[in-house]
Amino acid sequence: MCKSVFTYLGLLFVTSIVAQSNESQIDQTGIEDIVTFSQYGQENSLIVTQSGDKNIAEIEQGLEEKPVTNTAAHITQIGNDNVTDIIQYEENNNVFQIQEGDKNIASIGLLSNTFDEYGYNSITQTQIGYENIVIAVSASEGDNQIAIEQNQIGDFNILNVNQYTSYSFESEALIIQDQFGMSNEANAEQIGYGLNKIQQHQNGIGNKAYATQYAESYMELSTITQNQIGDYNNASIIQKKYTYRSNSTQYQEGELNSMSAEQQAYSDSDISQNQVGKSNNGKVIQYGSSQEVFQSQLGESNYAYADQTVYEKSTISQIQNGNSNNLETIQSKGEGDNTIQQEQIGNSNSGNVEQFANWKSSINQKQLGESNKASVIQESGISRSNGIQYQEGGMNNAFASQDASNSSISQNQKGELNESEAFQKWGFGKIVQSQLGESNNTYAxxxxxxxxxxxxxQNGDTNIIEGEQFDVYFSSIKQEQIGSSNHSVAKQVSIDFSSMRQKQQGNNNNASILQGDGSFLMEAEIEQSQEGEANNVSAEQYASLSNIVQSQNGTYNEGKIIQKGNDNSISQIQSGNYNLVEAEQTLGNNNSIIQEQYGNSNTLKAKQSFNEFNENNIIIQFQQGNNNSLTTSQEGSFNSVTATQSGNLNVLDISQGGSNNSIIISQTGNLLFDAITQNGENNVINFNRSNGSPSN
Incomplete structure (x- = not known):
């Protein structure tokens, strides 16, 4: 073993040592000094210390044809505008570079060519000061571990690392970059096989971090972690080409920060982004299958974007807590079982989701707060998918559109002044909308x-429901409202074998239905019911072999029906006082109207209009109570009217025009009034009255 110590003041030092187990130490003090040192052999160590400005240290340990192992180099420079450059070959070597001062440069190149042998190399680079640069380049072949750690304290500094590993899935590469200060930049790139890791940490303002991993054939279990604290920072991750089971994690704390991550992985990879603060921006782009994206933002005026081009079993989850935030998600080219989840807590937020070419996929949106907007679009080959939207608060808006088959939309809102819209195309679709609160509006x-x-x-007052179906078959609309001053509208056009049902509980409500647009339907159904006071219900139907049923319970209610076609039926029933029922059938045969009223001061009106085929129609009317009136008009042949009144001060007015018609009247009570008119031939009137006399 040999130990050498060299101490110089202001000169050029050049030496070369070829031996094993050597320890060399060089100390220099001065300006524009140069150290050039070469070391070859095994288990050598070198310590170089330079004090002063514009100094240079050039160190070479080993050659490609003369590799070294178990060797260490420790280089320290104190001053400004200094440069240290190290080249090292093979494995189990360590390098330490320390620079204190401004505008310094530290660089190292590491090459390991050992095959089928496990080795370990480490590089540690530290700089304190301003406008400094650190560069590290390493290349390894074999089952090696390479760790590179870079640290900078100060402003306007730059870190650069390039790592290359190949030929072995057992190799491991690690990059750690740590910066404290402002306007700093960290760059890390890993290329190759095996287990690769990048960790970047920055604390300060206006910093930038860039990390890239990719493989020329295969990379497994690779991870990138970025952590930034401060404002106006930027973090970027790229993982691409043949990566598998990769992981990206980004965290930012502060304002006006931005982060982006892109994965082009085979499968089973994930990206996680977390931001705390205001006016931040997060972006994700991901390819592959069985992928995961998670984005979380806490604060106001933030924006998160995720774009997945995936095959199957992939997920996107986005969470925001704060006001005036925006979420946007796109998921395309999927083969099935893909999911998107968005959750926002706060006011004036927006969530937008688009899914394309997915099968058996789902979207789930949740918003808590006021003046929020949620949008879902699922289209282009989607099947057996569902979109779910939930909003709690006031003045919110939910929009959903599906161009899909065997799919469903569910919208649920709680609060006041909310709006929801749902559009669906193609077969076997289902839309469910629910609103709890006042002054809400929903459309399907x-x-x-x-x-x-x-x-x-809907549950609440002054709400509006509207549902429409066009060119549909064997379909249905169901509407239910609980509360007062509500409005319900339903419409079906160009449909057969379909039905509509409306139910309202409360006062001053209005329900209306239009079934058909002049082209006659087949076997259509309408059912309407109301409970309360001052309600209004109406239905219009163009159909054959169809029926309408209306029921009202309460006072000051009105029910009206217009029906056109053949073989149709109308059934109306009212319970209460001061009610009105009207029914009209035109352009058809074999139709029937049945009307019933129970209460006082009620009015019944029925009309079957004449046309050349107006035959075999039936009107049946029944009133029980006092001060009621009944009016009937029937035109055509082989028609019949049956009218029954029970009570006092009732009025009956019936007219028939045509031949072979019949009228059957039954009145019970006092002070009854009636007017009966028949025009035509072979008509019959059967009149039965008790406890009263007619007025005419």
Missing amino acids: NQQESSKGEISQI
Whole structure:
């Protein structure tokens, strides 16, 4: 073993040592000094210390044809504008570089060519000062471990690392970069096989961190971690080409920061982004299958974006807590079982999701707060997928659109002044909308579908429901409202074998239905029911072999029906006082109207209009109570009217035009009034009255 100590003041030092187990130490003090030192052999060590400005230390340990092992180099420079450059070959070697001062440069090149042998190399580089640069380049072949650690304290500094590993999946590479200060930059790149790790930490303002990993054939279990604390910082990750089971984690704390991560991995990889502060930006782009994305932001005026081009079983999860935040997600080209989840807590937030070409996939959005907006779009070959939206608070808006089959949309809102819209195309779709609160509005639309379903429920006052179906078959609309001053509208156009149902509980409500647009449907159904006071219900149907049922319970209610077509039926029933029922059937045969009223001061009106085929129609009317009135008009042949009144001060007015018609009247009570008119031939009137006399 040999130990050499050299101490110089202001000169050029050049030497070369070829031996084993040597320890060399060089101390220099001065300006523009140069140390050039070469060391060959095994188990050597070198310590170089330079004090002063514009000094240079050039160290070479080993050659490609003369590698070294178990060798260490420790270089320290104190001053400004200094340069240290180290080249080292083979494994189990250590390098330490320390510089204190400004505008210094530290660089190292490490090469390990050992095959089928496990080795370990480490590099530690530290700089304290401003406008400094650190560079590390390493290349390894074989089952080696290479660790590079870089540290800088100060402003306007730069870190650079390039690591290359090949030929072995057992190799391990590690990069650690730590910067404290402002306007610093850290760059790390890993290329090759095996287990690769990059860790970057920055504390300060206006810093930048860039990390890249990729393989020429295969890279497994690779990770990148970036941590930044401060404002106006930027972090970027790229993992691409043949990576597998990769992991990216980014964390930022501060304001006006941005981060981005891109993975082009085979499968089973994930990206996690976490930001705390205001006006931050997070972006993710990911390719592959069985992938995961997680984004979290705490603060205001933040933006998070995720784009997945995946095959199957991949997920995106986004969470924001604060006001005026924005989430945006795109998931495309999937083969199935992909999911997207968004959650926002706060006010004036926006969440947008788009899914393309996915099968059996799902979207789930949740917003808590006021003046929020949620949007879901699923289209281009999507099947058996579902979109779920939940909002709690006031003045929120939910929008969902599906261009898909066998899929569903669910929208749930709690609060006041909320709006929800849902659009669905193609068959076997289902839309479910629920609102709890006042002054809310919900709309649903289905097109070109068979066995489509729309279900809408509202609980509260001054709400509006609207549901529409176009070019659908075997489909249904169901609407239910609990509260007062509500409005419900349903419409079906160009449909057969479909149904609509409306139910309202409360006062001053309005429900209306339009089924058909002039082209007659087949076997359509309408059912409407109301409970309360001052309600209004109406239905219009263009159909054959169809029926309408209306029921109202309460006072000052009105029910109205217009029905056009053949073989149709109308059934109306009211319980209460001061109610009105109207029904009209036109352009058809074999139709029937059945009306019932229970209470006082009620009015019944029925009309079957004439046309050349107006035959075999039936009107049946029943009233029980006092001060009621009944009016009937029927035109055509082989028609019949049956009217029954029970009570006092009732009025009956019936007119028939045509031949072979019949009227059957039954009145019970006092002070009854009636007017009966028949125009035509072979008509019959059967009149039965008790406890009263007619007025005419």
